[in-house]
Amino acid sequence: xxxxxxxxxxxxxxxxxxxxxxxxxxxxxxxxxxxxxxxxxxxxxxxxxxxxxxxxxxxxxxxxxxxxxxxxxxxxxxxxxxxxxxxxxxxxxxxxxxxxxxxxxxxxxxxxxxxxxxxxxxxxxxxxxxxxxxxxxxxxxxxxxxxxxxxxxxxxxxxxxxxxxxxxxxxxxxxxxxxxxxxxxxxxxxxxxxxxxxxxxxxxxxxxxxxxxxxxxxxxxxxxxxxxxxxxxxxxxxxxxxxxxxxxxxxxxxxxxxxxxxxxxxxxxxxxxxxxxxxxxxxxxxxxxxxxxxxxxxxxxxxxxxxxxxxxxxxxxxxxxxxxxxxxxxxxxxxxxxxxxxxxxxxxxxxxxxxxxxxxxxxxxxxxxxxxxxxxxxxxxxxxxxxxxxxxxxxxxxxxxxxxxxxxxxxxxxxxxxxxxxxxxxxxxxxxxxxxxxxxxxxxxxxxxxxxxxxxxxxxxxxxxxxxxxxxxxxxxxxxxxxxxxxxxxxxxxxxxxxxxxxxxxxxxxxxxxxxxxxxxxxxxxxxxxxxxxxxxxxxxxxxxxxxxxxxxxxxxxxxxxxxxxxxxxxxxxxxxxxxxxxxxxxxxxxxxxxxxxxxxxxxxxxxxxxxxxxxxxxxxxxxxxxxx
Ligand code: AMP
Numbered sequence: 001x002x003x004x005x006x007x008x009x010x011x012x013x014x015x016x017x018x019x020x021x022x023x024x025x026x027x028x029x030x031x032x033x034x035x036x037x038x039x040x041x042x043x044x045x046x047x048x049x050x051x052x053x054x055x056x057x058x059x060x061x062x063x064x065x066x067x068x069x070x071x072x073x074x075x076x077x078x079x080x081x082x083x084x085x086x087x088x089x090x091x092x093x094x095x096x097x098x099x100x101x102x103x104x105x106x107x108x109x110x111x112x113x114x115x116x117x118x119x120x121x122x123x124x125x126x127x128x129x130x131x132x133x134x135x136x137x138x139x140x141x142x143x144x145x146x147x148x149x150x151x152x153x154x155x156x157x158x159x160x161x162x163x164x165x166x167x168x169x170x171x172x173x174x175x176x177x178x179x180x181x182x183x184x185x186x187x188x189x190x191x192x193x194x195x196x197x198x199x200x201x202x203x204x205x206x207x208x209x210x211x212x213x214x215x216x217x218x219x220x221x222x223x224x225x226x227x228x229x230x231x232x233x234x235x236x237x238x239x240x241x242x243x244x245x246x247x248x249x250x251x252x253x254x255x256x257x258x259x260x261x262x263x264x265x266x267x268x269x270x271x272x273x274x275x276x277x278x279x280x281x282x283x284x285x286x287x288x289x290x291x292x293x294x295x296x297x298x299x300x301x302x303x304x305x306x307x308x309x310x311x312x313x314x315x316x317x318x319x320x321x322x323x324x325x326x327x328x329x330x331x332x333x334x335x336x337x338x339x340x341x342x343x344x345x346x347x348x349x350x351x352x353x354x355x356x357x358x359x360x361x362x363x364x365x366x367x368x369x370x371x372x373x374x375x376x377x378x379x380x381x382x383x384x385x386x387x388x389x390x391x392x393x394x395x396x397x398x399x400x401x402x403x404x405x406x407x408x409x410x411x412x413x414x415x416x417x418x419x420x421x422x423x424x425x426x427x428x429x430x431x432x433x434x435x436x437x438x439x440x441x442x443x444x445x446x447x448x449x450x451x452x453x454x455x456x457x458x459x460x461x462x463x464x465x466x467x468x469x470x471x472x473x474x475x476x477x478x479x480x481x482x483x484x485x486x487x488x489x490x491x492x493x494x495x496x497x498x499x500x501x502x503x504x505x506x507x508x509x510x511x512x513x514x515x516x517x518x519x520x521x522x523x524x525x526x527x528x529x530x531x532x533x534x535x536x537x538x539x540x541x542x543x544x545x546x547x548x549x550x551x552x553x554x555x556x557x558x559x560x561x562x563x564x565x566x567x568x569x570x571x572x573x574x575x576x577x578x579x580x581x582x583x584x585x586x587x588x589x590x591x592x593x594x595x596x597x598x599x600x601x602x603x604x605x606x607x608x609x610x611x612x613x614x615x616x617x618x619x620x621x622x623x624x625x626x627x628x629x
Pocket of ligand 1: 363367414476491
């Protein structure tokens, strides 16, 4: 099967294509109906199929003879712990935990909130929910009480699972006071709270409501996986929307299993027995698709890492893990690699680590600037692939299909559309644009299996946010273009496109150029007000450690570079040095906040902001900018 052939078939006859893919899965009842179209534009995949995601991830793997193979490796430099679970061990742990959940009154279809750090019990909790058909919603451990309360009120969980603390470098972050506060704020109350006590901080339990995880588990009886409809929800994953209320993305069991099996094999080129490392947190979509469900359903060994790219203990942490567990491929966000590069620009810490097991690296979550891309390929000597997806899709939209045929990467592109995704570019009026024309990136319906088809308890909002902007298409919210050969270039969220004297320009493109400067560690380019041109770009740059380049010289060099690469029409002339950029806890630069500070408009610090102190620093640096009106 080649990429070209596969892609063409998936678009010409999605039903036949996905029926064939679904055939690889160990269904409890094979679907006869592949695709049904709802009148509102959403879809139902595999409507009459029956399956269980936990069975596919564990029991089925054991039945295939992988019982003794390591399923999950827990590596925690912050607690100096390392532990391996075979498929048999993991299945037994999960089956007992599922039994406990059921004893505690959790039933099929009930919501369960998991607010936990990167400990293996978090993965076990997800799988235990899946085993009994409960719908888990993992809330990233770093979210504050108010955000947790919002999610509790939306998901209306029967049970909340948490741990006494998380660890961030040398800091112990107590979770239980946050949970207690969230439960004070929330209108909905779960019946019980199950607390995993970690030795770094013991939580105080509220009698009658809170239970000690290990004690409660002692007498629990294992339970078998239940049979579920393909359309039954597996999980809810909250992601920020344009309003303060987070959107509860719903993932279905059937589509998710088919899509992830396809992705692990054909995009990431992984086979059963391979070692896979998804570097993220269970609190994000990557944690669901590429730490827990994808690798386990594919019979791989998954590395579960409670650490950081740097300072746990240093910038060699990733290389140590790859060598120690013979990792074959990994997923990570560019921001992590930029952090490593800042501390180890010449890759000296890589030397001395045996990376021979590693076949390739996949990066996504934000634009992979070509400077970081080239650096990473140079210092690792391995192919580095950019690919693009969203919480909503749950698996890659554009990617190299290394398991199909693979094709040479094009710098700046996140590769071609994956089979199943008919990616197109539209102008403001919804007309399809040709190659090399920049506009809104959309996906022609139907979306392939795995993509969210609704929001938890709010289907109208799903339709309004994704399907109604351009009828017949899913609206990704990203802007960009396709080249003559169908390679996709993501230029950032549609609101990151700026308009300079009537020319539409991408700040992403400029960022790419600025980041190539040898003194620059990372940067953000935003549009700022200009009385004549409407907007002009401004670059905020963070220098690499130890760089002493004069501000004026840096400015001259960057201006020359953008002028040469993009042209004078970009009107790129402003560069400001900052110590750091405002980031979400998952590492995305908060450009919308930067824009608001630059425009001098009121803003509410986003709840996802890593460190609010950075906003004051940025405000000081941008205080003298001209403002609109
Ligand atoms: P999230 O749902 O939080 O994972 O964010 C998805 C968004 O991140 C996308 O809509 C893009 O704006 C951005 N994104 C993800 N991967 C890439 C990539 N490879 N290149 C550019 N932007 C990306």
